[in-house]
Structure formats: C-alpha cells, structure tokens
Amino acid sequence: MERRTIGASALAVGAVGLGCMPMSWAYTASRQRGEESVRAVHRALDAGSSLLDTADMYGPFTNELLLGRVLRERRRDAFVSTKVGLLVGEQHIVANGRPGYVKRACDASLRRLQTDVIDLYQLHRADPEVPVEETWGAMADLVRAGKVRALGLCAVGARAGRRSGGRIHDTTLRQLHRVQQVFPVSAVQAELSVWSPEALDTLLPWCAARGVGFLAAMPLGNGFLTGTLTPGEGFEPDDVRARHPRFTAEMMAANQPIVAGLRRVAHRHGADVTAAQVALAWVLAQGRQVIALPGTKRERWAGENAAAAALRLTAEDLAEVSRLPAAQGSWD
Numbered sequence: 001m002e003r004r005t006i007g008a009s010a011l012a013v014g015a016v017g018l019g020c021m022p023m024s025w026a027y028t029a030s031r032q033r034g035e036e037s038v039r040a041v042h043r044a045l046d047a048g049s050s051l052l053d054t055a056d057m058y059g060p061f062t063n064e065l066l067l068g069r070v071l072r073e074r075r076r077d078a079f080v081s082t083k084v085g086l087l088v089g090e091q092h093i094v095a096n097g098r099p100g101y102v103k104r105a106c107d108a109s110l111r112r113l114q115t116d117v118i119d120l121y122q123l124h125r126a127d128p129e130v131p132v133e134e135t136w137g138a139m140a141d142l143v144r145a146g147k148v149r150a151l152g153l154c155a156v157g158a159r160a161g162r163r164s165g166g167r168i169h170d171t172t173l174r175q176l177h178r179v180q181q182v183f184p185v186s187a188v189q190a191e192l193s194v195w196s197p198e199a200l201d202t203l204l205p206w207c208a209a210r211g212v213g214f215l216a217a218m219p220l221g222n223g224f225l226t227g228t229l230t231p232g233e234g235f236e237p238d239d240v241r242a243r244h245p246r247f248t249a250e251m252m253a254a255n256q257p258i259v260a261g262l263r264r265v266a267h268r269h270g271a272d273v274t275a276a277q278v279a280l281a282w283v284l285a286q287g288r289q290v291i292a293l294p295g296t297k298r299e300r301w302a303g304e305n306a307a308a309a310a311l312r313l314t315a316e317d318l319a320e321v322s323r324l325p326a327a328q329g330s331w332d
C-alpha cells in the first residue's frame with residue numbers, strides 16, 4: 001500500500017488506516033464480536049493498513065484491550081494511535097485534561113495495548129476547566145519520557161463549532177495555535193467525506209501549510225457512502241445513527257443520489273470497484289498528508305477499504321464527485 005507521512009517526525013503509515021471504534025463503541029452492539037474484530041485487524045495489517053486508531057473511551061477500555069491481543073503478536077506491523085481526555089460515565093461523557101490524569105491514562109493505555117510506546121497520542125477533547133497548554137504540556141512530557149512518539153489533536157465536533165458563532169473549525173484552529181506553541185502537532189483528526197467536506201475550507205489547508213498529517217475520520221459517512229444501508233431499516237437504540245438527522249428514513253432516501261454518483265464513478269473503474277472505494281479514493285485525493293480512517297469490525301470490509309488506496313481517480317472522476325448534491329439533513 002502507498003505510504004504517507006505524519007507530521008514533522010515523518011512517521012510513515014499506510015494511506016488507508018483502520019478506525020477501530022465500531023468494534024466496541026457507538027455502533028450496533030449486537031453485531032460486535034471480538035473474534036470477528038480481531039480478524040478484521042489482522043486483515044487490515046496484512047493489506048498495509050498499518051494505522052490502528054482507537055481511544056481509551058471506546059468501550060470504555062475494551063477497544064484497547066482488543067487491539068492489545070493483536071499487538072502482542074504484530075506490534076512491528078502496526079502504527080498505534082490512541083486518545084486521551086474523555087471519561088465515560090453512566091449517562092454522560094466528560095473531559096479531563098488534568099496533567100496528572102493524562103499521565104496515568106497513558107500508562108493504563110500502554111498496559112491494555114500491550115506495548116511500551118504509543119506512536120500517536122491524541123487529545124480527544126480539551127477540558128474547559130484546564131488550560132489546553134497544560135494538558136498538551138503533560139502529553140509532551142510523555143514524548144520526552146519515551147512513552148509516546150508524536151502528538152495529535154482531534155477537532156471539536158461540528159455542532160460545537162457551529163455554536164461558537166463562527167466557522168465550524170474555528171475553535172479547533174484556535175486550540176491548534178495554542179498547543180503548537182508548546183510542542184509540535186503531528187496530526188489533526190477530523191471528519192472528512194464526500195458528504196461532510198467542511199474540513200477542506202480551513203482545517204486541511206492549515207495542516208498542509210505546516211506539514212501536519214490529517215486523519216480523515218468517518219470518510220464513509222458513518223457507512224452511508226458504502227451504499228449498503230437501506231433507508232427505513234432503522235438502527236438499534238445504542239447506535240449513534242439512530243439519533244443522527246441524516247439517518248432518518250426520509251433523509252437517507254433524499255441522499256441516495258450521492259451514492260448513485262459514487263457508483264457511476266466506480267463502474268468506470270471496473271465491476272469490482274465499489275462506491276465505498278471511490279469515496280475513500282476521493283478523500284485520499286485531497287492531499288498527500290491525508291490518511292483515511294474508515295471504521296469497520298468486519299474482515300471483508302477491512303480488505304475492501306484497504307484496496308481503495310490503489311484506486312486513482314481521474315480529473316473527470318473528481319469533477320463528477322464535486323458536482324454531486326450536498327447532503328441533506330444536519331445537526332442544525
């Protein structure tokens with residue numbers, strides 16, 4: 001697989017990584033099976049999808065434990081990315097950016113992942129009660145201690161960005177400016193897909209200008225851009241899509257022209273090329289610093305997603321995708 005670099009440290013990873021969250025968090029719990037997820041991780045690594053993206057809050061903790069089972073055997077094949085800064089309670093999630101907590105959380109993640117170093121340690125969310133410089137300084141101490149190789153920041157969610165009264169990523173850009181004064185940012189993770197392209201406006205250019213890697217989260221639109229979801233079939237109550245306004249039966253039906261357009265492009269590249277692979281190839285075409293992080297818990301999809309790294313869209317393809325209608329339905 002094509003390799004791309006993350007940040008000034010030039011850490012090389014496969015252009016398509018593996019988002020591990022669906023294996024134990026946020027998506028249909030009844031379909032979460034540990035052994036199948038382990039096979040999916042192995043399949044991704046076999047295909048060159050070396051960046052494994054997790055977080056201590058996924059589960060919580062069980063996602064890191066699952067990856068630890070694979071890393072115990074294949075640490076050299078993997079680039080391990082995990083996150084810190086969010087705590088999961090009974091019915092809520094809270095931020096914790098206190099330096100002492102960050103250092104304890106890192107040690108706990110290392111134990112669960114069964115490794116002695118985390119390749120990329122990301123701040124999941126800044127704690128509003130703690131200056132972000134203090135949190136970032138504690139994370140920088142972990143780099144100096146040899147427990148972490150590089151640091152990344154996850155973008156503030158779109159809803160929070162809109163509530164700030166400015167552009168979606170203004171809050172994240174302000175945070176990046178502050179932490180960059182403390183220790184270099186190697187990567188930024190934010191949503192980027194055909195139906196959520198907002199990061200192209202300001203966030204991706206910020207990364208490109210500074211040699212910062214961009215980790216494209218949800219590049220398949222929470223599964224919608226795969227074309228495998230049926231409008232009206234519904235989601236289990238614990239699935240985040242059950243509450244997402246783009247996943248009502250009405251909005252899913254209204255957004256089918258986007259999937260149809262991706263299928264048209266896929267057809268030009270061969271009968272075996274899928275809409276999902278076109279969606280991922282479009283993400284990768286947005287810049288050499290972009291790494292796509294499609295999430296899956298199934299071996300088949302891990303292999304299909306990895307194969308998208310070899311798909312080269314033409315100028316005609318990219319122009320056709322750019323003309324697709326904007327997604328209907330939003331958090332607003």
